[in-house]
Amino acid sequence: MKKTFGRAVLSLAASIVMSVTAMAADFKPVVLYDIGGKFDKSFNEAARVGADAFKAETGIAYREFEPRSETQYEQALKRFARRHADLIVAVGVGYAVAVRNVAKEFPNVKFTVVDAIVDLPNVQSITFKENEGSFLVGMIAAMKTKTNSIGFIGGMDIPLIRRFERGYKQGADYVRKDLTFTENYVGTTPSAWNDPIKAAELAKSQYARGVDIIFSAAGPSGLGVIQAAKDAGKFAIGVDSNQNYVAPGTVLTSMMKRVDLAVHRALAQAKDGTWKPGHTVMDLKDGGVDYALDKYNASLITPEMKAKLDEARAKIISGELVVGDVAGSNTGR
């Protein structure tokens, strides 16, 4: 009895706070980041950029949450769902199970989950064809390497990250077949995203063994790879966000996964009322993935390389060239 009363008081207090903040607009979106945080210069930061763009366009503020451990996924989802959020955008493959559980419990709340597929009537799932973007950066690595040896460092060993590796390898093979390929994974738990020391050590070991370009798909841990590349005077390839600016001249290119577009689109759709549940795949064709070319790496990508990349891109878009996928990695196609 006492507990119920306490809860009632709490929710009353919450609703007062909410109604004050909700005065600006009636649409109340929430963005939940994955472990690593919204300033990881990579995956989560892309989500933040998308949400910020939406905020700048519409003036609608969004609430956000950065979990410290995987046990907080479900708590956070429940807490925001209970507080009458209109749309909860959860970015990260780790949210799959938590979103499934919470979406069932709150059928009136809309959920958008990025990188995972949840088949429920109030959930929109957005995944990317990372293998297509990784194919292109694999081609770049193969065209650029001087030691004929390229490397890959993944964060947590999950099918999603294996998909980056698969595309990267296939892209490199597409250019030339004689390359040596070295791969490492930082770990098998979510803490693998947050261990730049370990990632740097793996990168040092790869560079010492003759690798001269490493593609890291490891969230914040990837910063360790970039730092190791800078120390060794070798190349690194960034991931998710455009990381070329992090270390100009060291970051050869970045495999951009436009989580910002996905988050922005979900927010805008929910506001207009065009939001639909179901599964969307963002690929090379609709600009969901691509390699980054800007002033920081313009001197590293020659026109001949660019021509080859454009040719391959056209072939992938037309379906002439099929980039392989990894079983269980949520491609949905």
Place this chain on the structure above:
Amino acid sequence: MIDLYADTLLLVASTIRTATPLVLAGLAGLCAERAGVVDIGLEGKMLGAAFAAATAAAVTGSAWVGLGAGLATSLVLALLHAYVSITQRGNQIVSGMAINIVIAGLAPTLAGAWFHQGGQTPLLSGGARFTEINLPFAESLASVPVIGPLYSEVISGHNIITYMTVAIVPLVAWMLYRTRFGLRLRAVGENPEAVDTAGISVAKLRYQAMAIAGLLCGLSGVVLSTGLGAGFIRDMSAGKGYLALAAMIFGRWKPVPTLLACLLFGFVDALQGRLQGVALPLIGEIPVQFTIMLPYVLTVLILAGFAGRMVAPKASGIPYEKDH
């Protein structure tokens, strides 16, 4: 054969880098526990020092200022722990864990407030980091067979704190076993009553031991954020404080065995990185999950099979109270 030799050297170099923070933290724990204070707060002190060092280095652009800030932060935390467990006779595990939890939350919060990069400090470069030092002739000797690669890969090319660590291990051993202070320090961890009877202050000795532990642990944090890494990232100590504690127990509270235990942990860690994705004869490619498990399996096996009986300092963890 030559490939195997080169690979081994790379593994050894990687082991030395990985083991540096472990050795420093392990020695810190050792100094504290030999004096009778259990120091489970190594993790927090390491993280606190890493944060302070990265912050000071980012602001001033000098790794040496970072070093000072890191040492000072860890020293303050160590003395706080000392105050709780020596003067106030509080529970040492609780105090240590409190330090771990407070720092794990406070460091990213402060970093977020100061740098607005979500709990990270800016990436450090140039003079704000302790970069790898190439010893003289490392380049020119690299082509000499056998000795050349050994010199250029393993001995040369570490940061200055790693070289300092090499000197610190014998220094701590000498202090513990060859000086009067060391004798008293060990005595105060075994039988504080006897030390007290001899007219020496137990509290003062324990405070001194904790100060040394604080400085050593601070150095391990500094090497994390300004030597091996380039800036502070939340939870970057990743359990190394606890691992160091395990290495110290495994090393039976003695400096050289502790060093060896840390090197072993570093080696299996380097080895698992090297074994990933490599096809071994007969077995084929080993799954990543298995290679990542390897350090822990090895630790359990060694602890269970070879380490023998562990005897902690008798008065470790017990606050000293004079009989009234």
